Amino acid sequence: MTLLAVAVVITAVLCVFSLLLNFGVIRRLREHTEMLTKLTSQSGxxxxxxxxxxxxxxxxxxxxxxxxxxxxxxxxxxxxxxxxxxxxxxxxxxxxxxxxxxxxxxxxxxxxxxxxxxxxxxxxxxxxxxxxxxxxxxxxxxxxxxxxxxxxxxxxxxxxxxxxxxxxxxxxxxxxxxxx
The missing domain is CATH 3.40.30.10 (Glutaredoxin)
Structure with missing residues (x-):
């Protein structure tokens, strides 16, 4: 039973880490999209x-x-x-x-x-x-x-x-x- 609890906790920690990583990637993509939009909309x-x-x-x-x-x-x-x-x-x-x-x-x-x-x-x-x-x-x-x-x-x-x-x-x- 203890082994099962440890596995569940490790899985939960990995899922939370993955979720935070995905939020970070999405935030960076939005920043890059804004930068590209500025570059193309300026009289570049x-x-x-x-x-x-x-x-x-x-x-x-x-x-x-x-x-x-x-x-x-x-x-x-x-x-x-x-x-x-x-x-x-x-x-x-x-x-x-x-x-x-x-x-x-x-x-x-x-x-x-x-x-x-x-x-x-x-x-x-x-x-x-x-x-x-x-x-x-x-x-x-x-x-x-x-x-x-x-x-x-x-x-x-x-x-x-x-x-x-x-x-x-x-x-x-x-x-x-x-x-x-």
Whole structure:
């Protein structure tokens, strides 16, 4: 009987210890969630590319189809997204980008999607973006990536002429231009 009582007491102590440990883990997870929320809600968007307010030089690029694209033309708004096939977050945000692009006044003519990587590895990505945007394929640190100061993927920007009015890795808060 004494052995049974000792076993019950040890089991109870272990259960209480486990419960306290779980409460500690939950508290730390809440702290980390709050820290991550603060990081993503701040205008930490400049961490992935040039921040809003940055003026860009006149940019031209060639689409995968050979069409010349002027990015940041005077008097036009342009939505631009940078994607890479090796990025899980890019795959997650691609449908959201496509939906936003569909709402852009001027349609795909005012949307540029940059598929970063060689032509073979970006083929699937380019196929998904075709029709939604003018698709430019360029290597990592290519001309558009350098001009926008892209440091991570996905990266999104809204230009009003050549001025960045929004930039970040999240599409929430992208100001769509008014239809003409």
């Amino acid at each position: 968007s400049s961490a992935v590319m040039h921040p809003a307010g940055t003026a860009l030089p006149a940019l031209t690029a060639t689409t995968a189809d050979g069409e010349q694209v002027a990015v940041g033309r005077e008097g036009r708004s342009t939505l631009i997204g940078f994607f890479t096939p090796s990025c899980p977050a890019c795959a997650e945000r691609l449908p959201e980008f496509a939906a936003l692009a569909a709402r852009m006044p001027g349609g795909a003519d005012q949307v540029v999607a940059v598929a970063v990587g060689d032509l073979a590895e970006t083929a699937d990505l380019r196929a998904k973006l075709t029709g939604v945007a003018r698709v430019v394929a360029e290597p990592d640190r290519g001309p558009l990536g350098q001009a926008f100061g892209v440091e991570g993927y996905p990266a999104f920007a809204m230009l009003d002429s050549s001025l960045v009015v929004f930039s970040g890795f999240d599409l929430r808060g992208v100001p769509l231009p008014e239809p003409v």
